[in-house]
Amino acid sequence: MSQSVVEGAxxxxxxxGRFGGQYVPETLIAxxxxxxxxxxxxxxxxxxxxxxxxxxxxYVGRPTPLYRxxxxxxxxxxxxxxLKREDLNHTGAHKINNTLGxxxxxxxMGKRRIIAETGAGQHGVATxxxxxxxxxxxxxxxxxxxxxxxxxxxxxxxxxGAEVRTVESGTRTLKDATNEAIRDWVTNVADTxxxxxxxxxxxxxxxxxxxxxxVIGKEARAQLEAxxxxxxxxxxxxxxxxxxxMGIFHAFVDEPSVELIGVEAAGDGVETGRHAASLTAGRPGxxxxxxxxxxxxxxxxxxxxxxxxxxxxxxxxxxxHAYLKDVGRARYVTVTDREALDAFGTLARLEGIIPALxxxxxxAYLLREGPNWVGAGPIVVxxxxxxxxxxxxxxxxxxxxxxx
Amino acid sequence: xxxTSSETDRxxxxxxxxxxxxxxxxxxxxxxxxxxxxxxxELLHGLVDAGADVIELGVPFSDPLADGPTIQRSTQAALExxxxxxxxxxxxxxxRRERDASVVVFSYLNPVLAYGxxxxxxxxxxxxxxxxxxxxxxxxxDPEFEALVEASPIPLxxxxxxxxxxxxxxxxxxxxxxxxxYISRTGVTGATRDLRADLATEVAALRGxxxxxxxxxxxxxxxxxxxxxxxxxxxxxxGSALIEALDRGGIPEATSFLRTLREAIDRVR
Numbered sequence: 001m002s003q004s005v006v007e008g009a010x011x012x013x014x015x016x017g018r019f020g021g022q023y024v025p026e027t028l029i030a031x032x033x034x035x036x037x038x039x040x041x042x043x044x045x046x047x048x049x050x051x052x053x054x055x056x057x058x059y060v061g062r063p064t065p066l067y068r069x070x071x072x073x074x075x076x077x078x079x080x081x082x083l084k085r086e087d088l089n090h091t092g093a094h095k096i097n098n099t100l101g102x103x104x105x106x107x108x109m110g111k112r113r114i115i116a117e118t119g120a121g122q123h124g125v126a127t128x129x130x131x132x133x134x135x136x137x138x139x140x141x142x143x144x145x146x147x148x149x150x151x152x153x154x155x156x157x158x159x160x161g162a163e164v165r166t167v168e169s170g171t172r173t174l175k176d177a178t179n180e181a182i183r184d185w186v187t188n189v190a191d192t193x194x195x196x197x198x199x200x201x202x203x204x205x206x207x208x209x210x211x212x213x214x215v216i217g218k219e220a221r222a223q224l225e226a227x228x229x230x231x232x233x234x235x236x237x238x239x240x241x242x243x244x245x246m247g248i249f250h251a252f253v254d255e256p257s258v259e260l261i262g263v264e265a266a267g268d269g270v271e272t273g274r275h276a277a278s279l280t281a282g283r284p285g286x287x288x289x290x291x292x293x294x295x296x297x298x299x300x301x302x303x304x305x306x307x308x309x310x311x312x313x314x315x316x317x318x319x320x321h322a323y324l325k326d327v328g329r330a331r332y333v334t335v336t337d338r339e340a341l342d343a344f345g346t347l348a349r350l351e352g353i354i355p356a357l358x359x360x361x362x363x364a365y366l367l368r369e370g371p372n373w374v375g376a377g378p379i380v381v382x383x384x385x386x387x388x389x390x391x392x393x394x395x396x397x398x399x400x401x402x403x404x
Numbered sequence: 405x406x407x408t409s410s411e412t413d414r415x416x417x418x419x420x421x422x423x424x425x426x427x428x429x430x431x432x433x434x435x436x437x438x439x440x441x442x443x444x445x446e447l448l449h450g451l452v453d454a455g456a457d458v459i460e461l462g463v464p465f466s467d468p469l470a471d472g473p474t475i476q477r478s479t480q481a482a483l484e485x486x487x488x489x490x491x492x493x494x495x496x497x498x499x500r501r502e503r504d505a506s507v508v509v510f511s512y513l514n515p516v517l518a519y520g521x522x523x524x525x526x527x528x529x530x531x532x533x534x535x536x537x538x539x540x541x542x543x544x545x546d547p548e549f550e551a552l553v554e555a556s557p558i559p560l561x562x563x564x565x566x567x568x569x570x571x572x573x574x575x576x577x578x579x580x581x582x583x584x585x586y587i588s589r590t591g592v593t594g595a596t597r598d599l600r601a602d603l604a605t606e607v608a609a610l611r612g613x614x615x616x617x618x619x620x621x622x623x624x625x626x627x628x629x630x631x632x633x634x635x636x637x638x639x640x641x642x643g644s645a646l647i648e649a650l651d652r653g654g655i656p657e658a659t660s661f662l663r664t665l666r667e668a669i670d671r672v673r
Contacts (some may be wrong), residue, residue: 023513023540025470027590086406164479169476182469186590221565286540287467299488300518301466318626337516 001083014203019319022202024182024289031189036100036204038108043211048104055100056215059133060090062097064216066223066380071350073379076370082232083353083383084220084248084345093356093385094216099195101209101212103130106193113137113192115183119146119174119240120311120358121153122385123197128162138162141180143173146310153389171304174240174314178288181402198241199318202289206246206318212245220380221251233377234259237384238361239332240276240312242321244384262321263365265307266334276305278317279325279332292319308337308397309357311385339364344387344394356385357394413559415458415506415534415582419617419638422457428634428669429583431619432662433460433510433643434566435478436495437487439650447650448499448507450659455666456505458583460537460641463492463511472594474644489515489524493531500532508561508582509536521549525556535582543576554579561585566606577614583639584614588622595625595645598604604636627668634669 022032040046056062058149064085073081086094099116099392106114114136118124124140131138140157144166147154157164170176177200185194199206199213201329217235224232235252237245241261275281278293285294285304295303295315305315324330335343338359343364348354355363362381373379387394395402412420422429432451437444451459459474464487471479489511496507509528516524516538528536535558540548543562553560559582564573567590577584586607588599607618620633621641633640642665649661 022542022545024542024545025539025565026542026563027470027567027587029542029565031568083582169480170466179467179469183472183592186470189590283518285517288469289540294514296514296518298518299490300515301483302514 010262014207016320016323019284019292019322020203020206023286023291024202024288025186026257027186028189031185032204034109034201035105035373037213038105039204039208042105042108042209047280052101052104056097060100062095062215063086063219064088064222064313066220066227068227069351072347075346075350076335076366077091077374079370079373079376081366081379081381082224082251083381084216086244086382086384087217087353087359087386091124091126091129092388093126094213095123095197096129096249097215098209098212098243099123099126099130102135102193102195103136106136107134109193111191111193111287113188115139115141115181115184115192115196116195116197117141117174117177118197119177119313120309120356121146121150121157121389122356124157124162124164125153125160127195127197128157128160131162132160135397140164140186141167143171143177143186144169145172146174146177149310149393150389152392159272169217173305174310175302175305182288196227198243199246199320200241200288200290200316206290206320210246210250210320213243214250216244216247216382217251219239220248224380226380228378230377231255231258232380234261234373234379235382236261236362236366236379237382238263238264238312239279239317239321240358241316242316242318244382246318246320248380248382249324249330259325260330261296261365262330262332263361265309265312265361266336267306267308269336270334274306275311275334276307276314277334278333279317279321282315284322287316290319292322293317308340309361311356311358333365335361335364339368341394341397343367344390353383354387354391355383356387357390359384360387411415413534413557413581416560418506419583422516423617423638427640428637428672429457429617429619430455430662430666430669431458431460431621431639432456432615432646433462433641434484434646435462435464435475435482436492437482438478438484438647439465440482441485441487441491443655444472444495445499447655447658449503450655452503452664453513454644454659454662455551456662458506458508458534458639460508460510460643461492461496463489463515465511465512465515468512470592470646472592474647475593476593478647489519493527496533497531499549506534507532508537509533510537510539513538513540521552529556533558535559537585543572543579565612566590570609573610574613577610577616580614580616583617583619584610586610586618586620586637588620588624591622593622593644595648596623599623599629599632607636627664630641630665631672635673640665640669
């Protein structure tokens with residue numbers, strides 16, 4: 001057998017084809033099994049969804065609009081484009097769809113302490129928010145480099161009553177924050193639930209987080225049906241770990257006419273090696289409990305990712321994306337820091353919407369490829385978050401001094 | 405018990421002999437290439453001279469999520485010095501050419517996947533390894549992969565945690581070869597002052613399910629704890645406290661620290 005055994009491992013639990021799995025220290029297996037059982041029970045319990053939907057409606061502000069962005073469409077060469085406005089959620093991004101779902105599960109498990117990792121800080125803020133709402137203790141791990149880039153979100157989490165622990169190990173970004181969160185969970189597993197913020201990590205997280213984010217695609221599909229009476233031609237979303245993309249893709253995976261496009265961060269350019277394009281330029285491997293595409297060296301050491309966007313600055317990617325790539329159901333492309341920064345400004349000026357730098361990657365791909373899509377039909381772009389958190393960083397990068 | 409290989413492997417035979425003689429196995433962990441790559445073979449000799457029965461030789465990995473700060477620091481330093489899985493197996497082979505001693509190769513999965521599983525299994529056996537310990541390959545998570553490792557002539561050392569439910573622990577124990585590694589507490593590796601009192605009861609419960617020797621690790625920081633563990637277990641694993649001794653005074657300090665553990669556990673029998 002010349003190929004890796006893992007490639008044939010379809011009997012194992014929690015797989016998307018050969019990807020996914022539960023490659024974690026033994027100490028966590030019992031907690032993952034408990035989580036899976038509690039989640040399965042909740043999934044089949046109408047009262048669970050009723051409570052979650054009530055919170056999503058009255059606390060988060062769902063459904064979020066599907067906004068037809070004509071000036072953006074014109075700038076993209078004359079395409080009809082709709083923005084799924086996840087930036088209008090409470091806390092400013094799609095992350096809260098998942099944290100609310102998981103905090104309800106934590107309550108069912110009787111766990112009073114919540115931990116989370118965060119990159120850009122959006123997931124940390126969304127976790128701190130639901131912990132405030134439910135009166136739970138909250139610790140958020142954040143790489144020191146990210147805490148510097150996203151100082152506003154650090155303060156926001158502290159205002160919400162969370163303790164932010166900055167992580168100085170490794171690359172001091174999301175990967176290392178995730179390592180520390182897992183170490184905390186291994187240590188405090190009896191009373192602690194770990195709210196993973198993306199469709200990554202060991203089974204059941206990738207599936208569970210996708211299910212909580214699937215509301216994005218479900219709404220977008222119904223909203224476009226109401227507006228145009230048809231399915232979109234293409235759905236475009238940025239991919240770091242990949243939760244907003246899985247959330248919006250899920251409703252369309254079984255519709256072969258809908259092209260699914262995930263946009264990875266090319267950083268300085270894939271050819272420079274300074275990027276975060278795991279699906280485009282990585283090889284399959286195991287990180288944080290699952291088998292998926294991974295930026296790594298020849299020797300199997302995880303390679304540092306690079307992106308201007310802290311939320312995409314992660315060397316791994318969710319295993320379901322790896323599967324969708326391998327079976328050809330989704331296409332994964334890249335956008336550089338430069339293109340994302342340009343799109344950030346373009347969307348602000350044309351539509352009066354300041355996108356998160358993460359989401360700006362999806363907008364940038366639309367602006368680049370739009371001219372080839374004229375006449376293809378409506379394009380839905382997932383605007384996963386708002387850019388308030390990025391304003392200071394973009395100002396600094398573009399040489400603007402904001403000091404009074 | 406339930407050996408998948410018809411022949412008894414060398415590690416199991418040795419444990420049988422130690423058990424017959426009333427000897428508790430002393431099992432130090434060291435990170436390959438730490439403190440310096442040039443030290444590894446000499447350190448391995450020193451550990452055996454100081455009374456080590458089985459050595460866990462750790463392959464450095466960039467993201468050691470089961471390890472605490474001490475071992476993280478050692479693996480980071482080894483990576484910065486250019487240590488790889490290939491280098492580790494080569495160092496093991498050099499040591500084993502000079503010395504008949506039991507060494508278990510300890511690794512996270514990703515370096516093994518990058519190296520190639522079958523190539524790794526073959527090369528580790530050729531280098532003289534006596535077992536594999538794969539920290540992020542828990543029982544049942546990948547049956548094909550586990551079957552391949554279990555088909556090797558040397559055993560896959562299985563881990564058990566205090567959180568492992570009893571039916572699962574029994575299933576793991578039935579599949580175990582070489583020895584079972586019982587993690588003494590929830591948490592990452594690292595020396596601590598206190599071990600849990602329940603440990604003795606938990607290890608005794610496992611005895612009912614398996615004849616495979618049971619070693620206890622995580623958090624063992626000195627001779628008193630080692631002696632206490634030796635009263636209930638067949639083997640005592642020490643990692644972070646040994647690395648800390650290496651940091652304090654290099655190989656001489658590490659070996660004299662290990663000798664204190666040897667003397668402490670030998671007084672138990």
